Amino acid sequence: MEAAIEVKQMSFSYGKQTVLREVNVGFGARKFSVLLGTNGSGKSTLFKSITGVLSGYRGEVFVKGMPMAKLTHKQKAGLIGFLPQFYQTVFPFTVEDILLTGRAAFSGFSPTGKDYAMVEQVLTELGLEGLRKKRFPQLSGGEQQMVMIGRLLMQDPEIIILDEPTNHLDVYYQHFLMNKLKTFVKHGRTVIAIMHNPTLAYQFADDIFFMLDKTVVSAVDTATPDLQLLEAVYNTNFLHIMHDELRVVLPTGGKFA
Amino acid sequence: MKQRVVYFICYALPVPVILLSLFIGSTGQADAGAALALAYKKVVASSLTVAEEDSWAMIKNIIYNVRLPRVLLTFLVGAALSVSGSVLQGIFRNPLVDSYVLGISSGAAFGAALAMTVPLIPVSLAAFAGGVLAVLLAYLIARSGSGATIITIVLSGMVISGMFSAGLAIVQYISNPYKLQAIVQWTMGNLHVASWQELKRICIPVLLGLVVVFIYRWRLNVLSLGDDAAKAAGVNPGADKWVLIGCATLLTAVTVAAVGIVSFYGLFLPHIVRMMLGADNRKAIPASIFLGGTFLLVIDNFSRSLFAFEIPVGIFTMLLGGPFFIYLMRKNKLNWH
Numbered sequence: 190m191e192a193a194i195e196v197k198q199m200s201f202s203y204g205k206q207t208v209l210r211e212v213n214v215g216f217g218a219r220k221f222s223v224l225l226g227t228n229g230s231g232k233s234t235l236f237k238s239i240t241g242v243l244s245g246y247r248g249e250v251f252v253k254g255m256p257m258a259k260l261t262h263k264q265k266a267g268l269i270g271f272l273p274q275f276y277q278t279v280f281p282f283t284v285e286d287i288l289l290t291g292r293a294a295f296s297g298f299s300p301t302g303k304d305y306a307m308v309e310q311v312l313t314e315l316g317l318e319g320l321r322k323k324r325f326p327q328l329s330g331g332e333q334q335m336v337m338i339g340r341l342l343m344q345d346p347e348i349i350i351l352d353e354p355t356n357h358l359d360v361y362y363q364h365f366l367m368n369k370l371k372t373f374v375k376h377g378r379t380v381i382a383i384m385h386n387p388t389l390a391y392q393f394a395d396d397i398f399f400m401l402d403k404t405v406v407s408a409v410d411t412a413t414p415d416l417q418l419l420e421a422v423y424n425t426n427f428l429h430i431m432h433d434e435l436r437v438v439l440p441t442g443g444k445f446a
Numbered sequence: 447m448k449q450r451v452v453y454f455i456c457y458a459l460p461v462p463v464i465l466l467s468l469f470i471g472s473t474g475q476a477d478a479g480a481a482l483a484l485a486y487k488k489v490v491a492s493s494l495t496v497a498e499e500d501s502w503a504m505i506k507n508i509i510y511n512v513r514l515p516r517v518l519l520t521f522l523v524g525a526a527l528s529v530s531g532s533v534l535q536g537i538f539r540n541p542l543v544d545s546y547v548l549g550i551s552s553g554a555a556f557g558a559a560l561a562m563t564v565p566l567i568p569v570s571l572a573a574f575a576g577g578v579l580a581v582l583l584a585y586l587i588a589r590s591g592s593g594a595t596i597i598t599i600v601l602s603g604m605v606i607s608g609m610f611s612a613g614l615a616i617v618q619y620i621s622n623p624y625k626l627q628a629i630v631q632w633t634m635g636n637l638h639v640a641s642w643q644e645l646k647r648i649c650i651p652v653l654l655g656l657v658v659v660f661i662y663r664w665r666l667n668v669l670s671l672g673d674d675a676a677k678a679a680g681v682n683p684g685a686d687k688w689v690l691i692g693c694a695t696l697l698t699a700v701t702v703a704a705v706g707i708v709s710f711y712g713l714f715l716p717h718i719v720r721m722m723l724g725a726d727n728r729k730a731i732p733a734s735i736f737l738g739g740t741f742l743l744v745i746d747n748f749s750r751s752l753f754a755f756e757i758p759v760g761i762f763t764m765l766l767g768g769p770f771f772i773y774l775m776r777k778n779k780l781n782w783h
Contacts, residue, residue, distance in 0.1 A: 266680020280725035294680030
């Protein structure tokens with residue numbers, strides 16, 4: 190398998206608390222990979238380390254075979270687009286202003302005409318045409334999330350890494366986004382996402398990974414959910430239902446009695 | 447507000463305000479009417495009596511040596527303070543931040559007071575050193591924890607600010623009454639110190655700071671979204687941040703060194719600009735430069751013409767800024783969430 194991102198022997202700790210322990214994982218190129226795991230299991234730490242937002246990990250990260258440490262900021266921006274879990278702005282920037290910041294690594298001190306054309310293109314692609322001049326803080330949580338995904342597309346990255354992209358999205362937008370991500374993969378991009386919904390993961394992902402005991406475990410077969418593994422990861426019981434070719438993986442609780 | 451009106455206020459208003467300010471003073475001498483009448487006589491009739499020649503010379507002297515440097519100095523100070531406020535609010539993603547928060551103002555005030563009491567080095571140099579020292583200390587304290595985050599920098603800035611204020615109080619307490627008066631006046635902001643010499647001293651550092659911030663204004667947009675979002679877009683926020691914080695420190699310390707403390711100005715002017723033009727710093731920074739200069743000039747005109755004696759401009763900005771800020775909060779126009 191050709192790996193878009195390869196992590197070797199990655200360990201990370203906040204002070205004395207170990208968060209990641211010798212993680213070895215490869216995310217396939219032009220695949221839709223999903224990482225599942227509980228809150229605080231180290232998913233976000235892993236993604237932040239991979240994307241270079243966090244430094245201070247041990248181990249190595251390779252992007253398309255190249256060591257991450259050797260890439261310049263600009264090279265990285267063209268290869269990897271990252272949606273962090275939390276972002277905030279207290280100022281009334283317009284959607285256009287926010288999207289343009291996605292070009293910061295390429296356009297230096299001022300956005301170019303091409304950047305404005307990309308704003309148009311990205312808004313159309315995500316179906317957000319009406320929002321261009323709207324003020325970002327006044328948008329709904331779901332709209333804000335879509336705009337931030339748009340900002341990442343402004344980098345036109347080969348690899349898209351998303352930390353809980355379906356956060357704040359209603360069920361319509363959740364599926365809208367998953368289908369969109371699937372299309373990105375079809376057009377040759379690599380998508381790696383942290384998710385909290387096993388059903389969405391099993392319906393859309395090519396590869397599924399789990400965060401278990403501070404390291405990453407791969408689901409051997411994404412066609413048949415490994416209920417035992419899911420239960421080990423989430424410490425709760427699961428139900429697997431097939432309904433007309435449609436796979437549903439439901440948490441049923443049952444470990445709290 | 448209409449875009450055209452906004453641009454007019456920001457970019458066309460400075461010219462008439464500057465011209466008008468040249469003819470406003472606390473003495474009542476050289477007001478516009480008298481000056482124009484004499485100028486008309488001199489140019490058109492080209493014959494003045496001896497007494498008229500005398501008063502013409504005095505008017506020229508007042509306008510050229512007293513008011514013109516003051517007007518230009520005030521404009522630069524206003525621009526510097528408002529831009530440094532915009533920069534700090536953007537970087538710290540906090541609309542309630544200004545140069546006080548990093549302790550720049552208090553550090554500079556302490557340095558200046560110390561130099562006034564123990565005259566070993568020039569006041570302006572001491573003020574600048576104090577401001578820089580305060581920022582460095584704030585940063586070092588913030589870093590000693592788990593890395594310099596926005597919160598730790600703001601908190602340690604407040605602590606440093608408090609400690610330098612205490613230091614200032616000590617200096618005031620031990621200094622003799624004459625020096626005490628000078629220090630107190632200085633902490634209220636004193637534009638009447640203006641002279642060509644003073645203007646020359648601050649001109650280059652202030653223009654340098656303004657130009658660099660102007661160049662970096664789009665980068666400030668990126669930084670305003672937070673470190674993670676900047677890194678995600680492939681920008682190293684550290685480098686940009688230090689350039690901009692360096693400029694804000696330079697602008698504040700140099701102006702505090704020259705004219706003392708002008709409170710609140712760097713806090714509320716960026717809000718006015720954002721209310722008029724929105725948050726995009728590509729528009730807001732140039733507007734801050736011009737509106738910042740013009741508005742301080744207007745305030746200063748009031749401060750030296752409203753009463754028979756001149757009220758320190760720092761008191762005026764505080765008196766105006768307080769109610770304005772309350773109004774913003776009541777109207778929920780602070781534009782933050």
